[in-house]
Amino acid sequence: MSALSIQPTYPIFTDIDGQPLEDGYIWIGQANLDPQVNPINVFWDAALTLPAGQPIRTLAGYPSNNGTPARLYVNSDYSIRVMNRNGSVVYSAPTPTERYSDAVITSINASEVEYDPAGLNAVATTVQAKLRETVSVKDFGAVGDGVTDDTAAFNAAIATGKRVFVPAGTYSVADIAVVNSLCVEGEKTLASPSILEVRTSNSGAFTHTSAGFLFDITISNLTIRAAGGVTGARAYKQIDKSTYSAYVIFSGLETDQNLQIAYDGFFIFTRWENCRDGYVGSPVVGQTHHGINSNPAVYGQAVQTNLNQITNCQFFRSSHPNGAIDISYGDRWDIRGTDFEACSTRAIYALGVFGIHVTGCWFESCDSTSVIFVSDSPAPNPQGVRMLEVDNCFCLPAPGTLSFVAGFGDSFGTYRNIGFIQVPTNMVFTTAAEVEQLSNVLVLSGTPTAFLTNTSQRVTKSNIRTSVLENTVISSPSMQNINVLPIGPSGLDVANLSDNYIGTVDPNPTNAASGLGLLTTAVEYTLGDDSQWIWYSFSSKMVNFLRGKTITVVLNGYGVDALIADGIVAAVWDSVVPTQANSSATASVSNQINVANFNLQTGRVTYTVGAGATSLHVGWITGGDNPLKKAIIETMAVYLGEYRPTIGNLR
Numbered sequence: 277m278s279a280l281s282i283q284p285t286y287p288i289f290t291d292i293d294g295q296p297l298e299d300g301y302i303w304i305g306q307a308n309l310d311p312q313v314n315p316i317n318v319f320w321d322a323a324l325t326l327p328a329g330q331p332i333r334t335l336a337g338y339p340s341n342n343g344t345p346a347r348l349y350v351n352s353d354y355s356i357r358v359m360n361r362n363g364s365v366v367y368s369a370p371t372p373t374e375r376y377s378d379a380v381i382t383s384i385n386a387s388e389v390e391y392d393p394a395g396l397n398a399v400a401t402t403v404q405a406k407l408r409e410t411v412s413v414k415d416f417g418a419v420g421d422g423v424t425d426d427t428a429a430f431n432a433a434i435a436t437g438k439r440v441f442v443p444a445g446t447y448s449v450a451d452i453a454v455v456n457s458l459c460v461e462g463e464k465t466l467a468s469p470s471i472l473e474v475r476t477s478n479s480g481a482f483t484h485t486s487a488g489f490l491f492d493i494t495i496s497n498l499t500i501r502a503a504g505g506v507t508g509a510r511a512y513k514q515i516d517k518s519t520y521s522a523y524v525i526f527s528g529l530e531t532d533q534n535l536q537i538a539y540d541g542f543f544i545f546t547r548w549e550n551c552r553d554g555y556v557g558s559p560v561v562g563q564t565h566h567g568i569n570s571n572p573a574v575y576g577q578a579v580q581t582n583l584n585q586i587t588n589c590q591f592f593r594s595s596h597p598n599g600a601i602d603i604s605y606g607d608r609w610d611i612r613g614t615d616f617e618a619c620s621t622r623a624i625y626a627l628g629v630f631g632i633h634v635t636g637c638w639f640e641s642c643d644s645t646s647v648i649f650v651s652d653s654p655a656p657n658p659q660g661v662r663m664l665e666v667d668n669c670f671c672l673p674a675p676g677t678l679s680f681v682a683g684f685g686d687s688f689g690t691y692r693n694i695g696f697i698q699v700p701t702n703m704v705f706t707t708a709a710e711v712e713q714l715s716n717v718l719v720l721s722g723t724p725t726a727f728l729t730n731t732s733q734r735v736t737k738s739n740i741r742t743s744v745l746e747n748t749v750i751s752s753p754s755m756q757n758i759n760v761l762p763i764g765p766s767g768l769d770v771a772n773l774s775d776n777y778i779g780t781v782d783p784n785p786t787n788a789a790s791g792l793g794l795l796t797t798a799v800e801y802t803l804g805d806d807s808q809w810i811w812y813s814f815s816s817k818m819v820n821f822l823r824g825k826t827i828t829v830v831l832n833g834y835g836v837d838a839l840i841a842d843g844i845v846a847a848v849w850d851s852v853v854p855t856q857a858n859s860s861a862t863a864s865v866s867n868q869i870n871v872a873n874f875n876l877q878t879g880r881v882t883y884t885v886g887a888g889a890t891s892l893h894v895g896w897i898t899g900g901d902n903p904l905k906k907a908i909i910e911t912m913a914v915y916l917g918e919y920r921p922t923i924g925n926l927r
Contacts, residue, residue, distance in 0.1 A: 286345040288337040291360050296337030299361040303331050307353040308370045319349045331359075411438045413447070420445025422473060427452055434458060442498065444468035450476040451483040451513075454521075457492045464497035464528050471499045474535070477506050480513025484541065489520035489579075494527070501532030501556075507563055509534070514541035518573040521546065531567070532557035533593050539568045544606075546584045553600075554592040554619075566596035566621070570603045576656040581606035581629075590615040591623070598649075599625030600642075605653045612636055622646055626661050628653025634666045643674035645682065650708065652685030660686030663712065667692040675700055683708040692716055699724045763818065763827070763916050768909065769797050772812055773895065778856060779806035781904060790910060791834070792876065798910045803842060803871070803898055807856045811849065811895030812912070824887040828915045829894045831879040835871035836906035842898055843868035844907060846881040849893040859897050871898075871907040882918050 289297040304318050305311025320326040320341050328341070328348060338345035357368040392400050411433045414420070418429035426447040433440045434455060442462040449472050460482075462470025472481040481500045484490055495512070502509035511531045514521050524546040531538035533554045553567040570581045581603060591614070594600035599622035603609060608631040616623035617640045626632055626649070639647050650661035664681070666689065671680060677700060681689060689706075690713040699722030705714070719727065770785045777783050781804045788800035801810070814822070829846040845868045847859040860883055869877045885892060894914055898907070 297334045300334040301331040301359045303357045311355045412441045422446035442470040446471040448475045450479040454484040459494045462498040469499045474502045474509040478508035480510040484514040491522040493524040496527040499530040502534045510540045511538045517542040520544045548586045552590040564596040566594045567591045568601045572605045586611045588613045594619040624648045628659040637669045639671040641674045645678045648681045650683040650687045664689035670695045672697040679707045681706040775810040777804040777808035779804045783808045807899035809897045811854045811893040814892040822885045826884045828882045832911045833909040847897045848883040851890045
């Protein structure tokens with residue numbers, strides 16, 4: 277057992293000379309009055325059941341109860357007078373000077389009570405300071421009865437700059453101000469949650485009204501819904517989408533189906549964690565609902581929605597025509613471990629987003645023509661969705677679903693390890709124009725008649741299984757290298773190429789039909805009488821990304837006319853205007869295409885981009901004394917990493 281300290285059991289009274297008061301007198305009376313004239317009840321016990329008659333006598337300094345030292349108890353403030361046996365006043369006080377835990381305590385200010393944190397090297401503070409580290413909306417008058425407008429109380433609490441706590445209750449609000457470093461946290465329990473109810477149509481529970489971007493926002497553990505009869509409500513609303521809501525965390529939020537949009541903003545570095553949308557509540561008649569809407573004020577504006585994450589969330593019963601998640605114009609969205617279920621629309625609708633990664637997700641009964649839709653963003657910046665990556669997901673499509681992925685424009689995707697259950701007969705995997713890779717797809721049930729019909733262009737298929745077919749297709753040489761990433765260009769077209777030459781013959785490249793029967797465009801051109809160079813220019817975004825990285829340029833082509841011994845060599849130009857002489861490829865050629873050879877051949881070069889690269893061009897160079905002869909390049913691809921072919925030339 278723990279040690280106990282020995283302390284004086286009873287209080288002691290002293291005489292004028294400091295010695296214990298012997299045979300003294302103690303009178304106790306009403307506070308601020310003469311105790312001898314205005315006595316009050318005094319007791320020998322804390323339960324106030326044993327009265328002590330006055331004056332109380334002392335024995336060796338102790339109050340004496342029939343010759344036994346004792347304590348004195350009262351149930352109110354008091355005055356006191358102590359006299360010695362000669363009748364001289366030792367001291368007198370109109371009110372008590374000290375209070376003890378076993379005495380009556382009327383009030384103690386929290387600023388006077390010490391708080392000692394338990395942590396190592398923790399700094400002691402007061403109870404008042406500790407309690408004020410967090411403020412409650414009820415500190416500022418919030419009622420939480422679902423009727424009283426509590427918006428002002430929320431704003432006042434937020435204005436303190438402290439973390440704001442929302443106790444259980446239903447708070448009627450409209451357009452709570454979103455400010456920098458906002459942190460609002462509720463109680464999340466099934467029996468008694470913290471509920472925000474939007475009281476005004478076309479308002480948000482939280483609203484970002486400023487023209488500038490806001491950052492460092494955390495909203496957690498709240499249930500947010502619209503009040504009866506309210507339309508156009510949001511849980512989070514950003515009015516000006518020409519700027520950002522940045523570094524936002526939405527955690528543990530329950531958003532109701534009667535909201536028009538749960539999260540309506542233009543987001544960057546934002547995380548949704550363990551949120552659930554649309555599961556509770558009933559739809560508003562004539563109003564659609566969707567979970568996330570992140571679209572710009574104007575396409576082509578300076579800011580884009582970038583680097584957002586959705587993790588372990590659920591989206592139910594969305595009905596907006598676009599989708600449960602409606603995003604466009606930006607870079608990189610990661611959607612992980614998320615459930616899309618019982619929606620009368622698509623799960624994901626994306627326009628012009630570079631890099632969408634969907635992994636570990638479940639798609640069930642998203643009743644639309646497609647589960648995912650990707651395409652170009654509108655003018656003036658019509659960029660496509662590249663890459664859409666979907667892996668380790670399961671899909672149980674609605675009976676009317678026509679495709680898992682639909683899209684058009686400059687968009688394509690990679691799909692791996694996807695399982696399908698109860699696939700409708702007329703459903704195809706994708707209607708998108710281009711697929712980079714399709715592997716390990718499993719149809720557990722259903723008998724789709726043409727599930728993979730539209731995946732032939734630029735596709736690598738492997739380990740494809742259906743309930744009626746097992747089909748394994750060996751990958752092409754360029755896709756045997758699992759450690760490389762295709763980065764461009766997306767197609768071979770003279771509109772994307774520039775050319776120059778030395779001599780008198782213009783090579784004048786033109787598009788030509790593929791001589792291999794591929795659904796792609798080849799480039800045919802006439803060799804010059806001396807030398808020539810043809811190139812594709814990377815965008816500044818890709819140049820910034822590729823600085824210091826190794827890339828591989830791969831050409832596939834062949835000759836058209838015999839007796840042309842000149843070669844076609846893959847080339848790279850780093851931070852220079854392309855010329856024949858300054859091609860970075862000339863010192864590091866791996867192999868070249870002999871244009872006297874009619875068979876398909878591969879040429880490539882591996883190159884490390886300079887750390888300070890200002891521009892980057894890739895293509896090919898030729899040379900020799902055989903003018904007016906033709907050559908064809910079927911494909912040109914660039915990979916991030918070092919490409920090592922596994923087979924030789926194709927014949």
